[in-house]
Amino acid sequence: MMSDRELVQAVTGGRAGAFERLVRLHQGLCWHIVQRIVRDPDETRDLCQETFLRVHQCLHQYRFESALKTWIGRIAYSIALRHMERRRKALSSNIGGEEGQALLDGMNSGHDVAQAAEQDEMTAWLLEQMDTLAPVQRTALTLYHLEEMTIPEIARIVGAPEGTVKSHLYRARQQLRARMAEYIGEPA
């Protein structure tokens, strides 16, 4: 297993196959971050591609101050957020403020649910509930529970203080817990 430093040196040194290896190592994380924000498989692929091209261009600027996955995660997060901002602007200028927002919300929710229709009921239900959370809460929850990242790592990715990330995670869990209690018929 190559260390971050060895891998980065191999890529910047132009070693054959090194960049593909880097992409393979971190594509799961990138997919997670982007998909939780944009919730569209085609857009997720395009934005992940944009993320790794940016990584390739800027890798010489990476200073090893944080783990490579955190650095890549940060790039993926900002690209996904900028994309959502552009989409929001385009929709609200085409249709008008509230109507555009409503359409955007409608478009977002249900995408994962449709995808998960073939999976078990609980998965579909949970994905639907997660879709109703704020993007930063969804991201914190996904990175903490699915990618098993630490709170300081997540804080670096979303560019927020650790306390704020912990608070987002706490609120997200409390909201989901209350809905779960209702779903399984337990007192909240």
Place this chain on the structure above:
Amino acid sequence: MNTRKPTHEPVDASVWDAQERVWRAVREGRAADGEDVADVALFTALADLPRPTPDADFAADVAALAARQQARHAQVRRFRRRVLGGLALGYGVALGIGVGLSGFGAWAPLSRLFQHGWVLTAAVCVAAFAVFDRLARHTLGRPHA
């Protein structure tokens, strides 16, 4: 005294610790007996969520795209260097011939430009380079993703 309100909701440490205990138990596949049923159900469902996976060709596609992009950048840089080198050489030769034929009066075009000050000179150089750069990218095809 600091009167600023906290920007995020305070976390109840006991609830947080209890949830972390449940999460660790679920992750390690241990039974979380005696813990909150809703927490156990939630964290079990979270642990069982399918991970989104990129298609099998994604890494190879991106690597090929990055290699093409890098090659195109290198091509543009090479083209730029050659044309600028050629221009400098051409100007040097023309200047040499001019100086040889009619003395230092051949400096006239440059000295006339310098008379209008370095700002104008710099602006003319930057504009000329911008036009050249655009032409170079247009000729070679703009590097793009």
